[in-house]
Amino acid sequence: MDQSKSMVKMLIWMGVTVIGAAALGGIALHRGESINSVWFVTAAVCVYALGYRFYSAFIAAKVLVLDAGRATPAERFNDGRDYVPTNKWVVFGHHFAAIAGPGPLVGPTLAAQFGYLPGTLWILIGAVFGGCVQDFVILFFSTRRDGRSLGQMARDELGPVGGVAALIGVMMIMIILIAVLGLVVVNAMKHSPWGTSTIAATIPIAILIGIYMRDIRPGRVLEGTLIGAALLLMAVAGGGWLDHQQGLREWFDFDGPQLAVLVIIYGFSAAVLPVWLLLAPRDYLSTFMKAGTMLLLAAAIVILHPEVKMPALTQFVDGTGPIFGGKLFPFVFITIACGAISGFHSLISSGTTPKLLTNEIHTRMIGYGGMMMESFVAIMAMIAACVLDPGVFFAINSPAGVVGGAAADAVAKISGWGFPVTVDKMNELARVMGEATLFARTGGAPSLAVGMASIFGSAFGAGMLAMWYHFAIMFEALFILTTLDAGTRVARFMLQDMLGNIYKPLGRTSWYPGVIATSGAVVAAWGYFLYIGTIDPLGGINSLWPLFGISNQMLAAIALCVATTILVKCGKIRYAWVTAAPLALLVIMTSWAALEKLFSPQPGVGFIAQANDLAMKLAAGTLPPEKIAVTHQLIFNIRVDALLTIVFLATTWILVFDTLRISYRILKGREHPPLSEAPHVPTRLAEEWMRD
Amino acid sequence: MCRPGWPKNGCGIKKMTRLLVAFKNLRQGIRSMTGEDAYDRYLTHWRDRHVEEDLPPLDRKAFYKQQQEHKWNGIKRCC
Numbered sequence: 033m034d035q036s037k038s039m040v041k042m043l044i045w046m047g048v049t050v051i052g053a054a055a056l057g058g059i060a061l062h063r064g065e066s067i068n069s070v071w072f073v074t075a076a077v078c079v080y081a082l083g084y085r086f087y088s089a090f091i092a093a094k095v096l097v098l099d100a101g102r103a104t105p106a107e108r109f110n111d112g113r114d115y116v117p118t119n120k121w122v123v124f125g126h127h128f129a130a131i132a133g134p135g136p137l138v139g140p141t142l143a144a145q146f147g148y149l150p151g152t153l154w155i156l157i158g159a160v161f162g163g164c165v166q167d168f169v170i171l172f173f174s175t176r177r178d179g180r181s182l183g184q185m186a187r188d189e190l191g192p193v194g195g196v197a198a199l200i201g202v203m204m205i206m207i208i209l210i211a212v213l214g215l216v217v218v219n220a221m222k223h224s225p226w227g228t229s230t231i232a233a234t235i236p237i238a239i240l241i242g243i244y245m246r247d248i249r250p251g252r253v254l255e256g257t258l259i260g261a262a263l264l265l266m267a268v269a270g271g272g273w274l275d276h277q278q279g280l281r282e283w284f285d286f287d288g289p290q291l292a293v294l295v296i297i298y299g300f301s302a303a304v305l306p307v308w309l310l311l312a313p314r315d316y317l318s319t320f321m322k323a324g325t326m327l328l329l330a331a332a333i334v335i336l337h338p339e340v341k342m343p344a345l346t347q348f349v350d351g352t353g354p355i356f357g358g359k360l361f362p363f364v365f366i367t368i369a370c371g372a373i374s375g376f377h378s379l380i381s382s383g384t385t386p387k388l389l390t391n392e393i394h395t396r397m398i399g400y401g402g403m404m405m406e407s408f409v410a411i412m413a414m415i416a417a418c419v420l421d422p423g424v425f426f427a428i429n430s431p432a433g434v435v436g437g438a439a440a441d442a443v444a445k446i447s448g449w450g451f452p453v454t455v456d457k458m459n460e461l462a463r464v465m466g467e468a469t470l471f472a473r474t475g476g477a478p479s480l481a482v483g484m485a486s487i488f489g490s491a492f493g494a495g496m497l498a499m500w501y502h503f504a505i506m507f508e509a510l511f512i513l514t515t516l517d518a519g520t521r522v523a524r525f526m527l528q529d530m531l532g533n534i535y536k537p538l539g540r541t542s543w544y545p546g547v548i549a550t551s552g553a554v555v556a557a558w559g560y561f562l563y564i565g566t567i568d569p570l571g572g573i574n575s576l577w578p579l580f581g582i583s584n585q586m587l588a589a590i591a592l593c594v595a596t597t598i599l600v601k602c603g604k605i606r607y608a609w610v611t612a613a614p615l616a617l618l619v620i621m622t623s624w625a626a627l628e629k630l631f632s633p634q635p636g637v638g639f640i641a642q643a644n645d646l647a648m649k650l651a652a653g654t655l656p657p658e659k660i661a662v663t664h665q666l667i668f669n670i671r672v673d674a675l676l677t678i679v680f681l682a683t684t685w686i687l688v689f690d691t692l693r694i695s696y697r698i699l700k701g702r703e704h705p706p707l708s709e710a711p712h713v714p715t716r717l718a719e720e721w722m723r724d
Numbered sequence: 725m726c727r728p729g730w731p732k733n734g735c736g737i738k739k740m741t742r743l744l745v746a747f748k749n750l751r752q753g754i755r756s757m758t759g760e761d762a763y764d765r766y767l768t769h770w771r772d773r774h775v776e777e778d779l780p781p782l783d784r785k786a787f788y789k790q791q792q793e794h795k796w797n798g799i800k801r802c803c
Binding site: 110112113116118119121122125126130131132133134135209213245246247250251252253254257306307308311312315316369370374376377379380383384511514515518519521522525580584 | 753754755757758759760762763765766773783784785787788789793794797799801802
């Protein structure tokens with residue numbers, strides 16, 4: 033009986049392997065007009081299933097040795113607040129809601145300029161061997177250390193250098209992240225009264241729901257969220273109405289720099305307002321919308337299985353791409369950060385989640401499984417971007433500075449690359465989407481929205497394309513703005529924490545002048561990059577997204593350094609490759625990309641070359657007078673970008689050397705920071721209880 | 725589920741209770757996933773651990789406000 037059962041299981045897994053290999057092979061070797069998206073979904077599901085069943089089981093049993101009989105921090109410190117033993121599916125839901133942001137939607141859309149293949153492969157391989165492993169091991173190590181944060185673990189296990197590096201890393205990634213996400217929203221709202229008014233309406237709606245949840249029906253978050261979601265849908269429809277009202281639509285028609293200023297004002301207000309008023313209700317709404325839209329998109333893709341029209345590889349693997357400069361290697365690795373491996377997740381895995389676990393064996397499902405889900409979201413984003421005609425995709429995403437400001441020029445240039453597109457086609461597309469134009473909407477949000485609208489449109493009624501488009505824009509903007517609020521607050525707390533050491537009152541979160549000053553400083557920092565991004569002729573995304581990718585991968589490197597050090601300390605050097613191998617790949621690719629960003633002679637790639645190029649143009653006097661001031665600003669900004677890249681690079685390598693130093697000392701039996709694992713306490717939670 | 729050998733009328737009741745249990749589980753799952761039950765959980769915790777202290781438990785509104793302030797004190801959302 034048992035034997036035949038295991039035979040059946042083995043046959044099933046062999047089947048999964050064969051189907052997965054066939055689907056992957058199909059994607060990789062296909063060179064035709066178009067390929068069906070069903071291959072992508074099949075390949076992804078099989079790869080994740082195999083990764084979860086075998087690789088994560090190996091890590092759980094051999095590398096980390098999960099112990100079901102050990103009490104978790106939630107059980108030991110149960111305070112009904114931070115530390116609460118919680119049902120594993122509920123923790124999974126919270127964890128996924130926390131890690132899944134706009135990153136996995138934007139990255140794959142941008143990386144589609146290389147064709148669908150490189151991004152898809154990196155999302156799958158990177159997740160199974162990198163991202164899922166990182167989230168899993170960090171969640172586990174934090175659980176074994178009373179739920180301590182990544183920064184604290186870095187300090188405990190590596191020493192003060194590691195701790196400071198982690199702190200700087202987190203601060204910088206926040207600033208760059210918020211700036212680049214702000215830029216994505218700005219590019220989606222540019223000269224779009226429908227989009228802008230809908231996104232503007234989300235603010236009063238969130239405030240209304242905030243008041244509802246606090247005063248009218250305190251704590252009834254489900255009710256409040258449902259009402260808010262209904263209002264949001266009405267706002268999308270209302271935006272469509274407003275767009276046709278002459279005299280009213282002009283009030284919501286802005287260009288990039290104006291929108292940047294508005295987003296900065298919004299960010300500052302949101303950071304100093306009480307959380308219950310704006311941030312908390314907005315987060316409930318965005319989480320609800322995100323979950324709903326993701327399920328809808330997954331259902332639509334599975335039912336419709338649309339054709340992917342992007343070629344497997346484009347000529348832009350050589351580094352001449354219009355959306356961002358740089359060759360396939362190493363730039364695909366920093367363009368798709370979230371979705372393959374995202375260092376930011378290690379902050380969540382060592383934040384709230386470990387304090388909720390009932391049993392440490394759940395770390396596998398929540399850490400490894402949660403990242404698998406996020407990776408699948410990235411695959412869906414890749415499909416949504418690639419169902420567009422490549423010509424349309426490039427017309428939407430190429431900045432005016434690259435293809436030319438006039439529609440005819442842009443179309444001629446893009447068609448010249450071998451991706452035929454016409455002005456009529458773009459105008460017709462803009463018309464059905466309810467926009468004035470879709471040219472030069474760099475950033476990923478509009479092209480993703482067009483892709484999603486066409487998928488939703490053919491699944492649930494094509495007559496509503498414009499509604500679907502603006503729904504998608506609203507949905508992306510909603511949680512980008514949540515990340516912006518939440519990120520500004522966290523960066524402000526960290527800044528207050530640091531400055532509190534210098535001047536005590538600044539550290540107090542209740543001292544209002546301190547709150548205003550530190551919030552202002554944080555907003556000014558990301559606001560600067562955001563504003564410059566909107567006046568940059570290359571689109572801003574071209575320089576900001578790689579910086580974001582580099583900083584995110586650097587954070588992942590810090591997390592993997594900490595994990596590797598712990599493995600070596602536990603005497604598991606035999607298995608240290610589990611974290612050391614992705615660490616090595618990440619450090620090599622990120623450093624390579626950082627060096628390219630600094631020293632590449634191509635002005636679209638290298639910061640120094642770009643600054644020199646602009647300086648030469650200034651000196652030659654070929655620039656029109658109105659551009660001279662902007663060019664000075666741009667040159668200064670490019671130098672700031674270069675400096676940041678150097679800081680990221682230096683932090684990463686300091687940490688890598690620190691890891692090597694500590695590992696060497698451990699192996700030689702010399703003095704080193706001791707293992708900071710909490711003592712073993714047997715669990716008293718009965719199996720019955722755990723099931724809830 | 726209805727097994728052979730079970731009394732005929734008992735079978736229907738079993739089915740009903742099973743459905744009811746499933747529905748209750750679903751409702752509870754949604755409530756705890758969304759945080760709708762946070763105040764109830766707080767009261768249970770308060771009765772278990774803090775009932776002997778002099779202070780009364782927070783009311784719904786005060787609890788909600790404090791919980792939100794506390795929640796957004798750290799890194800809660802990612803890219």
